[in-house]
Amino acid sequence: MSRWFRLNMTVTILFLGPARDLAGAGSARLEAPESTTPATLRDLLAQRFPRIAPGLATMRIAVNQSFVREDERINPGDEVAIIPPVSGG
Amino acid sequence: MNISTWIDLLSEPLPVSKVLPLVSGDATYGGIVTFLGATRHQTDPKHGELLRLEYEAYGEMALHQMHRLCDESRSRWDVGPLVMIHRIGAVGLGEVSVAIAVACPHRAEAFEACRWLIDTLKNDVPIWKKDVFADGFTRWVDPTRPQS
Numbered sequence: 001m002s003r004w005f006r007l008n009m010t011v012t013i014l015f016l017g018p019a020r021d022l023a024g025a026g027s028a029r030l031e032a033p034e035s036t037t038p039a040t041l042r043d044l045l046a047q048r049f050p051r052i053a054p055g056l057a058t059m060r061i062a063v064n065q066s067f068v069r070e071d072e073r074i075n076p077g078d079e080v081a082i083i084p085p086v087s088g089g
Numbered sequence: 090m091n092i093s094t095w096i097d098l099l100s101e102p103l104p105v106s107k108v109l110p111l112v113s114g115d116a117t118y119g120g121i122v123t124f125l126g127a128t129r130h131q132t133d134p135k136h137g138e139l140l141r142l143e144y145e146a147y148g149e150m151a152l153h154q155m156h157r158l159c160d161e162s163r164s165r166w167d168v169g170p171l172v173m174i175h176r177i178g179a180v181g182l183g184e185v186s187v188a189i190a191v192a193c194p195h196r197a198e199a200f201e202a203c204r205w206l207i208d209t210l211k212n213d214v215p216i217w218k219k220d221v222f223a224d225g226f227t228r229w230v231d232p233t234r235p236q237s
Contacts, residue, residue: 014147016147016215016217017145017147017229018217018229018231021229062147062150062215065149065150065153066150066153081147081150081215083147083215084217084229085231085232085233086211086212086213086214086215086216086217086232087217087218087229087231087232088144088146088151088175088187088210088214088215088216088217088218089126089175089186089187089207089210089211089216
């Protein structure tokens with residue numbers, strides 16, 4: 001394992017709506033590097049949950065219940081949610 | 090000073106008769122627009138009649154987003170009393186799944202604000218629905234695929 005990519009924090013991910021069916025679980029704990037952003041999280045998710053990978057590009061990531069930019073830093077203890085295209089109304 | 094605002098997710102039939110009293114009666118507001126979204130009948134060639142929809146929400150965030158939309162509509166238009174309620178759980182055909190009502194001084198901004206609120210809700214509020222068909226088949230509604 002490269003020292004540039006140490007996995008040293010645990011992030012709890014919530015899979016909502018259709019993403020829950022694709023992930024096969026409502027939530028998961030994921031080991032992630034300390035400098036994780038939504039962009040890097042997508043790579044980790046695609047590896048661990050291959051069924052979610054094809055649709056991941058259309059899914060948004062919310063941190064602490066707000067949509068965030070792809071380069072925003074995720075911190076230990078944050079509530080991270082995978083939000084597939086919504087279909088309310 | 091508080092302008093009436095009712096934002097909610099409800100797992101029972103939406104009490105639509107309670108909406109109008111909340112957005113009417115104040116002489117400041119001469120234009121009141123309400124939108125009700127209801128479950129539409131459809132038939133799938135393979136799975137038959139649609140029986141119902143099943144809605145679910147990322148509840149807390151959905152409410153946060155609805156409050157954000159409410160605030161943003163008030164910063165864009167002169168929106169007074171506002172109602173935005175959405176149903177969660179099983180919703181039968183013809184039943185109301187969402188109700189939005191706004192009162193503004195004039196009708197033009199009331200129409201615009203109401204239209205913007207329902208359009209933005211459908212894009213930015215984390216709520217999903219599943220079609221449930223007569224043969225038991227269910228599928229998530231994919232908003233990225235055009236519907237007939």
